[in-house]
Amino acid sequence: MKNHGVVHSNAMLRPWLLLIGFISLFGAGYLWVNSAPWTLATLKSFADARAIHDVQTRPDRVGFLLSKDPALLKAVAWSKTGSVLYPGPATYAPTRFDLSLQELEELTHLTSEDFPASWSNYDRDGNELLYCQPAPRICLIYDRSALQNALDVSLDGVNWGVMGLLAGMGLLSFFLFWRRGTAAQPHDQLVLLPKQHSARRGTLEVALTPRDFRLLEFLQMKQGEVVTKDELYDAGWGRDFMPNSRALDQHMINLRKKLDPDKSRSPVIETVRGVGYRLLD
The missing domain is CATH 1.10.10.10 (Winged helix-like DNA-binding domain superfamily/Winged helix DNA-binding domain)
Structure with missing residues (x-):
């Protein structure tokens, strides 16, 4: 009876494996397509970070860059030695662009170790977005709504872990489908x-x-x-x-x-x- 179950399970499972494979890869593809807006946002943030890095020793120029971009709320730039260049202790920053000492310490701690460039919610409601990159070491805080308007996209969250899981499930399902098919060739x-x-x-x-x-x-x-x-x-x-x-x-x-x-x-x-x-x- 054991062999009977093996043979019939192969016949019954193969269509399900095929269906799961298609659904999983379709879901992963859908998430990947919806990640395109984040790619645009990353390109903008990288350009903003480069512009700030070029004038990070001149607080007035950094303040000017912030003031002309409605989406860019605040910025923190560090030197290669890890000291805060903007906004430094003696740096004047307009109220809109200022960060509290606690915020500076939290961002400094967040970027103190090796880390990849990444996006995250900066506030509880997700109205502000935090982008940090290691080289040059800079963190930028954006207004989500203004950033979406500037890019003409919707920055709904993309769960990269789920996308990877779906892609893995799809590929595994197709592999098992193929293996079970070739088992009785x-x-x-x-x-x-x-x-x-x-x-x-x-x-x-x-x-x-x-x-x-x-x-x-x-x-x-x-x-x-x-x-x-x-x-x-x-x-x-x-x-x-x-x-x-x-x-x-x-x-x-x-x-x-x-x-x-x-x-x-x-x-x-x-x-x-x-x-x-x-x-x-």
Whole structure:
């Protein structure tokens, strides 16, 4: 019954694997397309960071850059040694562009270690967005609404973790779909060779005993029909043999091992509980 379940699970699972693969990759693709606005936002923020970096030792010029961009609310720039260049302790910054000492300390701590350029919500409601990059080391705070208007896009959040998970699930589903499909390809089908008194499954050729051959030949003649144990006893042992259930079952176990010694092929003999056996291919 175990082999019966394996074969039928393959047939039932393959359409589901295909469906899951398509849905997962479609979902990942949808998230990827919706990440394009963030790419535009990153390009703008990188350009803004470069412009501020070029004049970071001149607070008046930094203030001018901030004042002419409605989307850019605040900026913090650090030197290569880690000291805050803008807004520094003695730097005058208009109220709109000022940061509290606590905010400066939090941003300094956030960027004190190696980190990738990234976006995050700066306030609880997500009305302000924080962009930080390591080289040059700068953090920029944007007004979400103004930034969306400037770029003419919608900056809805893109969950990169979910997108990666969906893409991975899709690829895994297609891989399993392919594996389950190739598991029962013709190169694994059973071919009886009467002259050699053997059987072939792909590159594997198995020497058979006379009883092995008679049983397989009889199962193959039935073309996938269920064959009773009594019929198999008659075919393998003869009508004068007194049936012993364990003798046939043990012989089938050994025959399965011969036809798939490394358990790398699809099952070829199915046990039909309470009735007998059936040749699957």
